[in-house]
Amino acid sequence: MSAPDSAAVVGGGTMGAGIAHVLLAGGSRVVLAETSAERAAAARAAVTASLRRAADRGRLDSSPDDLLARLDVVEDLGALPADAHLVVEAVPEDLALKRRVLAEAARACPDAVLASNTSSLSIGALASGLPGERVLGVHFFNPVPVQALVELVHHAGVSAEVVARVRGWAEALGKTVIEVRDSPGFATSRLGVAVGMEAIRMLEEGVASAEDVDTGMALGYGWPMGPLRLTDLVGLDVRLAIAEHLTAELGPRFTPPALLREKVARGELGKKTGRGFFTW
16 A cells, blocks of 8 residues: 555644655655645645655655655645645644544545544544544654554444554654554553653652663663653653643643653753753
């Protein structure tokens, strides 16, 4: 199976730009939707920079300019292509916002598979009131062009044919797919947040430095990066929101440490602000 001929991505931040990148590299025509001219320009710049970096490293089969010729950036969800085969929302982790985006995408793209890049929210809740047979979770990982994994999350109402189709598309993009039942945190966020919260508690208690905690996991367990550096990359605010959601759904073992709340309150959100558990 090849990548979808026509695809749309809603949200041009780090994840949305990365998803647009891999779709373009896979051969799709892509419409990337943002909410203002300024954000649209930033999203186009992010995709352009990402493709050029990949080309410089020999990771593209086509020139960035050829791929960018298949990218349109719009400021209105009503401008999404009616013939889109796939729409991926990559907006912030807010249930109401994601449901609103998916509802608008369903109206604009009547035949598209509606995918959420959420890392923890219930796919069943997102699908409520929508054509649920074509709604599912497609969780990419940051940085999307480099990370091999896609977590495919299905709820009770999704069509098996849709799941199989999206698996084929993801594999055509060079990704390895795992399938997970709709459950709080799915597989990866649930495990990743559990380790991340414990690493923060260890730092808070003075058990070891951030560098030594991360080196222990990288060299002792073969992690490509330690849990604290990973939290910096994901964003401390994002990790806090997911931990709070998992605490509400699964219990106190996911309770965010005070150190995490303090850093978020100070605006130390990780790589995107220049400081988190490390200085960037």
